[in-house]
Amino acid sequence: MPPTSPKLMPMRDAIARFVHDGDTVVIEGFTHLICFAAAHEIIRQRRRDLTLCRLTPDLVYDQLIAAGCARKLVFSWAGNPGVGSLHALRRAVEKHQPPSLELEEYSHFGLVARLSAGAAKLPFWPLRDYQGTDLPAVNPLIRGVTCPYTGDAIATVPALNPDVTIVHAQRADRDGNTQIWGLYGVQKEAAFAAKRVIVVVEEIVQEQVVRADPNRTLIPGIIVDAVVCEPWGAHPSYAQGYYDRDNDFYVEWEDISRDEAALKRWLDAFVYGVADRAGYMHELGPERQQRLTAKPQISAGVNYGF
């Protein structure tokens, strides 16, 4: 193994090198492990005309849309989970407030299937879905094939191969061998589907830590282009075993995003006004960090011997 890894770099360099204007970008993570740190750096570097893909756009894409980074949104459920709406997104869609936003809409399964096809380098993925719904009528990319065995009509969605996928994870070695526990979401499929992969982790660990428990590795280093160490990089989302979800902030976002001026002030204070994730955490303050820090509940090991 090489003594140093050229993949290990600060967030600034990873975004500068691997996220370009006009790219199709996936920042995945289903509630768990959503990489806000990467999104904020994309905002700071003022990327434009991005096609943003995610099952649940969540606050992370509401912020990118508010900051004018997005041209198009590919999604399956656009709300602030358990709280209300994504108001920057709704303003763009309902009032066409600039920048206007193109929508491409699926169900969760449809978007999971698009990423699975992308990961498998198949041009489409079959699924039993959409019969009796209006979704195919508003999305011409939802099509179908006839089963060569039963004659059944089976729906299809096309492969999604993003230019770049950004995955947050608990830990990786410096070559990008990445371990995740807790909810997996669609992180593996999103990473394998991408032309370029940025992994952002709470901790860089020695390769020996990864090798001591290979069944925990979700993403192999061979498909990873950049490894960024960014503790608390998923806040206000969470990292199982590191920190809890900041549900208060999800509630606060309702008021912030409803008011354009408040949203602008928030971006100025927490994104444009800080240099990096450490600056953001400083703004957030130590009390919140302390309150959200995970309590220990350590699993037992298993025997890999033979």
Added chain:
Amino acid sequence: MPPTSPKLMPMRDAIARFVHDGDTVVIEGFTHLICFAAAHEIIRQRRRDLTLCRLTPDLVYDQLIAAGCARKLVFSWAGNPGVGSLHALRRAVEKHQPPSLELEEYSHFGLVARLSAGAAKLPFWPLRDYQGTDLPAVNPLIRGVTCPYTGDAIATVPALNPDVTIVHAQRADRDGNTQIWGLYGVQKEAAFAAKRVIVVVEEIVQEQVVRADPNRTLIPGIIVDAVVCEPWGAHPSYAQGYYDRDNDFYVEWEDISRDEAALKRWLDAFVYGVADRAGYMHELGPERQQRLTAKPQISAGVNYGF
């Protein structure tokens, strides 16, 4: 949770209740976790006309074929890995020695895809495969569809939904929540594809052991019909962390299976002549057991707290 589980039963009952003459049976496990104990009980109960499906028939199906249980074999690589041939299988195919055996042949990917389709309750699975090969010419179930996006010709295989799948694993709770580490093979897909699932484990553990590390659970109890505790049930295959592969036995099989009389003697001694797995292990002797017992190499735990 119920105080007792009606799923927990001896191997004899599990095979008697869930494996019937004429069934399509999958005993999976790629090198790792091949359930010889279940196969031997099927032989003892003299099941007939089974359609046996497995990527690598291995010694386990060579024994079932030799004992006259099989009518048909669905497979993708039929050899004694690293050693030579499966001679009972070859006699059936090359010399049509009774009982004659019908073959249905795929590549590994094709059979993995058949089980994936079965698990997903899709009638087919698409794969980029078989172009330029003779396999479709000898297997009319390898067909194709045209991609509705690119016009590409994509191969297909039909879903495989076995009547029963038997999975060996390191541990499960008594409801069948099953944890596996080391090589996964195609165990998950084979279990989800099946109408009935028998899980055979090295250890029954308390539900709390499973719940302490839910990311290790490969098969949920909700799809499991029977849970059998059968230590050493995978020998001469292996269980990572419990015992090593008995490579010597794989080498010995070459001579045993080449000679019909020797094979019959072996079946008499190690299958018909013993009542159960404990009897088999007794025949095998303590030295071999001691030599194969795994040495400890325990992984560290991870934090599931929040």
Added chain:
Amino acid sequence: MAVRAARELHDGDVVFVGIGLPNLACNLARATHAPGLVLIYESGAVGAVPDRLPVSIGDPALVTGSLAVASMADVFQFYLQGGRIQVGFLGGAQIDRYGNINSTVIGSYDRPKVRLPGSGGACEIAIHAERVIVVAPLSPRSFPATVDFITSPGQNGKYGSRQALRLPGRGPVRVVTDVGILEPSQADGELELVALYPGVDAESVMKKAGWPLRVAPTVTVLPPPTQAELHLLRDVLDPNHLYIGKRDA
């Protein structure tokens, strides 16, 4: 509604759970008549036993101590499409006379009056779960004759019946409202009133639907929530009343 929804669940059911009332209903059922209920969250937590009220479908408390974690691909392919889910709960901004549900847009799709969140997993729950239980307060606005957009298919509609479409699940078999229960008719799948909460009369209920609501030949009066159920809901399962109002039990 939470108590009624809980009573729709059978012991041993595998339930696809959302946040809010369905989650409460499931936990109430587990604490009362259905201890063997298995809760599966869209996020991939299987057999969750959260030690706090989860405020999101991907709450870390759903993972800690659960029986298994499934990837989203497995949740949708192997669990839901695979036919392993007995019960799914759905709600929505609009529910029509055949149980079609709209959670996508009010108004036209291209120029929406209100942009709703969209399907999420609702579309595939409606197609694949063995039974769907819809939970929503009854009002003419929420129960129009026809929805503006079909996100999740009901019993019948412009694309044909479930049988004609060969949908694997039985679709919405019960609609639990704040005044009573609707069920699809055998004949054409149109929702009709089959049960009332105590003290509610059928006439007042009929005015709350956006179409001439049919009343089944026999309408049951439902037993009220027991003290035990109310205590569990108000003091144990949702002590801060995040999801239940006074009226709402």
Added chain:
Amino acid sequence: MAVRAARELHDGDVVFVGIGLPNLACNLARATHAPGLVLIYESGAVGAVPDRLPVSIGDPALVTGSLAVASMADVFQFYLQGGRIQVGFLGGAQIDRYGNINSTVIGSYDRPKVRLPGSGGACEIAIHAERVIVVAPLSPRSFPATVDFITSPGQNGKYGSRQALRLPGRGPVRVVTDVGILEPSQADGELELVALYPGVDAESVMKKAGWPLRVAPTVTVLPPPTQAELHLLRDVLDPNHLYIGKRDA
């Protein structure tokens, strides 16, 4: 052959490894010029560093200390079909003039003279790996003009060329034998002699193929194995000479 095969590997390659000679070759390459080689076994072990010579493709020693374990579905869909594998090794009972490989049957399929193991993953390795390296001793029996059954597609054949079939990988780009190396010609993909081991003459090699073997305009003479390579193979990597004979390095 193991030394020659090892020299075909580049540092940083992701290699799909089988048991036997290919495994030896990979470990030799890692110990010499390609320390960054990543070994992926069909069984799902990724980045394996076995501390004993694995005797099966699913040996537990391949898992202990590896970087990742992938399910078979992921191995075939995401790694191999996903285009993540640079090099695959293949052998077979028969290899024809276009590099098509037979590992299925000798004789007719329905009435075989010899029933061979079948494809396993060979068919998809031949289709998807960026480069395929074939390793087999040269003899007229093993290298007939046409194989009895095409298990793994070569450069050209009765179903058309790789380009016409739009196969993603480049197919067999090198055939490493015990006397020299064959490569597909630019023109039609027919294998021709491009390199010889020291002390071997082209005439004797040409007699060992089951068709009139073409010789490339320039034929290189390969440097012999170094003492270091031989020492590694014979004393470290395969001390019991399970896979190498005297002649075989």
